[in-house]
Amino acid sequence: MRDVTDLYESFGEDRLPPGQRETSEFPVLSKGETPSVPDDWTLEVWGAVDEPCSLSAAELADLGAETQRQDFHCVTGWSRLGCVFTGVPFPTLADHAGVQPSATHVMFHAHDGYTTDLPLSACDRREVLFAWELDGEPLPADHGGPLRVVVPHRYAYKGAKWVSGVEFLTEPERGYWEKRGYSQTANPWNEERYA
Ligand SMILES: Nc1nc2c(c(=O)[nH]1)N[C@H]1C(S)=C(S)[C@@H](COP(=O)(O)O)O[C@H]1N2
Numbered sequence: 558m559r560d561v562t563d564l565y566e567s568f569g570e571d572r573l574p575p576g577q578r579e580t581s582e583f584p585v586l587s588k589g590e591t592p593s594v595p596d597d598w599t600l601e602v603w604g605a606v607d608e609p610c611s612l613s614a615a616e617l618a619d620l621g622a623e624t625q626r627q628d629f630h631c632v633t634g635w636s637r638l639g640c641v642f643t644g645v646p647f648p649t650l651a652d653h654a655g656v657q658p659s660a661t662h663v664m665f666h667a668h669d670g671y672t673t674d675l676p677l678s679a680c681d682r683r684e685v686l687f688a689w690e691l692d693g694e695p696l697p698a699d700h701g702g703p704l705r706v707v708v709p710h711r712y713a714y715k716g717a718k719w720v721s722g723v724e725f726l727t728e729p730e731r732g733y734w735e736k737r738g739y740s741q742t743a744n745p746w747n748e749e750r751y752a
Pocket residue numbers: 583584585586587588589631632667668669671699700701713714715716717718719720
């Protein structure tokens with residue numbers, strides 16, 4: 558198990574970002590209903606990459622999974638500390654697809670029509686996971702199962718639940734909440750909540 562709950566040290570003084578309160582619950586926040594994802598789902602990877610691909614659950618896991626203890630910060634003000642997620646780190650997937658030098662940003666796509674964007678530099682960190690397990694159990698559907706993204710160094714809206722695709726972009730674009738006034742950078746230790 559890799560513990561990344563100390564990553565706050567490079568962003569701020571306290572593990573709990575300013576304006577957040579800790580909860581032992583794990584609230585569900587979705588823009589709509591939980592979508593049904595087919596059992597034979599694949600993760601699509603396209604855009605500025607050498608090898609666009611379509612990965613099954615088994616192919617994704619074969620890239621190399623790890624288990625991490627991480628914190629989870631929701632922009633609405635709650636944080637759940639010490640979540641245990643298992644998944645494939647973003648850089649592992651990026652290496653597999655062969656990201657081209659022109660790629661600067663990433664758009665995550667999801668089965669409910671949700672999208673969210675991040676600069677490539679913010680994604681290309683080992684703690685950004687494509688995760689299918691939470692606290693040793695299959696990721697519950699409400700929390701994004703079968704597959705979601707987690708981004709412990711950013712507000713959680715940057716982590717697409719029910720992720721269906723990863724698009725490598727050569728210029729910035731705005732995702733679902735980013736078009737509606739939420740921050741594109743979303744650093745919790747700077748309270749980057751709104752743009
Ligand atoms: N596909 C999808 N991903 C999503 C959302 C969503 O509505 N759809 N909501 C985001 C928001 S605003 C937050 S805070 C987290 C909530 O994750 P949780 O429901 O597991 O707490 O998921 C993010 N990822």
